[in-house]
Amino acid sequence: MVLLTVSPEVALADEPVKIRAWELPTQQIITIRAWLKDEKGKLFYSRAFYRSDDEGKVDLEHTPATGGDFCGVHPMGLFWALKSMTPFFKLIKRDVMGSPFEIHLEVYCHLEMNVIPECSPEASACLRRWYVAPGVQRVQVKEGRVQGTLFLPPGEGPFQGVVDLFGPYGALQEFRSSLLASHGFAALALAYFVYEDLPKTTNSLDLKYFEEATEFLRNHPKVSRGGIGVLGASKGAEVALAMASYLPQVAATVCINGTVAASGYTINYGDLVLSGIPYEAEKVLFTHNGSCNAFHVVGDPTKTENQASMLPVEKAKGPILYLVGDKDESYDSLYFAKISAARAEKHGKKDVYIESFPGAGHFLEPPCSPFCPVSRAPSIAVPMIWGGELIAHCRAQELSWTKTLDLLRNNIPCARDNTF
Template sequence: MIGLTVSPEVALADESVKIQAWGLPPQELITLRAWLKDEKGQIFQSRAFYKTDDDGKVDLEHTPATGGDFHGVHPMGLFWTLKPVTPFLRLLKRDVKGSPFYVHLELYHQIEITSSPKEPPIISKIVERWYTSPHVQRVQIREGRIRGVLFLPPGEGPFPGVIDMFGGVGGVLEFRSGLLASRGFASLALAYFAYEDLPSFLGAMDLKYFEEAAQFLCNHPKVSGEGVGVLAICKGAEMGLAMATYLPQVAATVCINGTNAVNGNTLSYGDLFIPGIPYQTERLLFTDRGTLNISRTMDDPRKPEHQDSIYPVERARGPILFLVGEDDQNYDSLFFAKQALARARKYRKKDVYLKSYPKVGHLLEPPGSPFCPVSQSPFFPLPLTWGGELLPHCRAQEHSWKVIQDFLRKNIPCSRRNKL
């Protein structure tokens, strides 16, 4: 009897799974295929080839893939390499509370050369990948100007509060906040443009909006009011660094692949006005794949004419952690992070840290997320290049997710914590 097991079959999306097959002929070549359909009906799929051992077994924790979308022993390789049938799509979970991603795992006796086999699999399993645990509460937020979605862990709290922001895609993305709440954080997925009645495009930024969000989260009865954390990527990381620098409510900040200065859009905060460093659009690079590389469009903030745009990170109340992909092809994020770190040291602020990952691109996401080196953006005519290499990038996603949680738990003041 041929068997295929996946453990656990129902899990959070940031958890690893164990995949085993048995009852097969010894030393036989087989194909394991994974696929899912996203909420827009788009198919993402992956496959890898394996050779059974003398007992007719395959265990992805020990058996190396001999080919397909990856080589070697990588238990989560089939999840890491899920790629769209339609080019340049990014796998994003929109409805994080209502349904999981259903990942179909299929076993075939032979090496399947075609990505969509005509014959049915010998055996298959369906794995549920959820972005919130069952008792996490999802609350739509429309308080004053604030727009977003708050995720609350089960229990009375108080929980460490985190404001979670993304970049140039706009709107509100909830998947990371859902996972954070499942790990014990009260996480506010904050929108700041292209959502409901917020501006449709990213224009002049008012830091008062973000201060309102930070104060709202501090005041929530299930959140410790002693300060909140910020976790942000890309343009969101730029705004997160502004929050860290100027807002007293911000106790700890994680900036993923961001900058150290205001770019493009102006930033105001009461009487404070910070000009944005103009984008150098003439530096856009068109790649051989028909995609855009925009990493050179941001000017050097060290130039004399840009000094007023640099964030004085030494003013930040709490610690700041820069997480950087060294092969980021959207921002020169390692350069910007080093500049911020140098400024902090110059002014004797000792709690600014930099963790960089070689061969890692821009989209550093929770573990289990497929590697996405390029995808379409709603605000560019061509797909954007994000950079990175498959295995280093996916390993960095696993490592950085733990680093993020440890940093936020350690540095967000919270008088009492529930056991996680």
């Protein structure tokens, strides 16, 4: 009887697992298939082909995939390659507290080419991928104008606080904040558009709102008052950089594939008005499948007419880490990071760092997250191309997550009193 095991069967979503099959026919091409359904009932699947060894074993830590969704030795490749049966649909965990993702693994002792196999598998297993560790608390936040969700690790603290920001999908995304809390941070998943009574678009950005959010987090009794960290991706990275540039409470900042100037909308902060660089929508390129490439839509901040819109990164109180994929097809993220770092150095700021990942695209998410090269976003009319290459991108996610945690952990002060 063919056997299939996965270990551990229950784990955090950013933790690797071991997958092994044995009692297989020797030197036989087999198929291992993975699938799950999200909270909306959408099916995601992946598959890879392997050749069993002389003992009838396949161990994903050592056995190379001969084909399928990828080739080579990639123990988490089946997770990386999960894709939706529904075109342009991105896998997002919404209910992080109530349930895990249940990923089903199946073994077929032949080359299974069908997306939905017509026969039963020879063996199967199921694992549960949680986005929150035991003991983490989830607190809904509606404090003045501030709306979001606060995740607190178990214990009394004080914990290092992080404001977590996303971009094109708007609304409230919690999966990264819940994982941050699982690693010891007090993480505020902050909504700022397309949520409840917040603005439906980002035509104008009031930095006072984000200042209120940092003060709410910093004043929480379980959060260190010595300063907070900010983590932003895509449009959220632009917001994070604005916060770092103007808010002295920000002690450390991580920007993932974003712009470095007010882009497409105005940033307001009291009497300060930073006009946005107009989008050049006429530079959108469409593909044969109807998706679009917006790489050239965001204007160049170094042009004379745009320089006043650049964010004064040199004013940031703490270090800034740019994480960029060099195959990002949404923004010219590497170029933007380089000109911002050059500006900082020109003004004597030395703690601005760039980590560029060859082959990585736009959505650098926690480890083991599926690769998403193209998807729809609620705030965008057509599917967007995000870029990247499967293996390179997912390896970059492992490295970038470690660098994110390290920068935040090493640079956010941990103090009970307001000493910032």
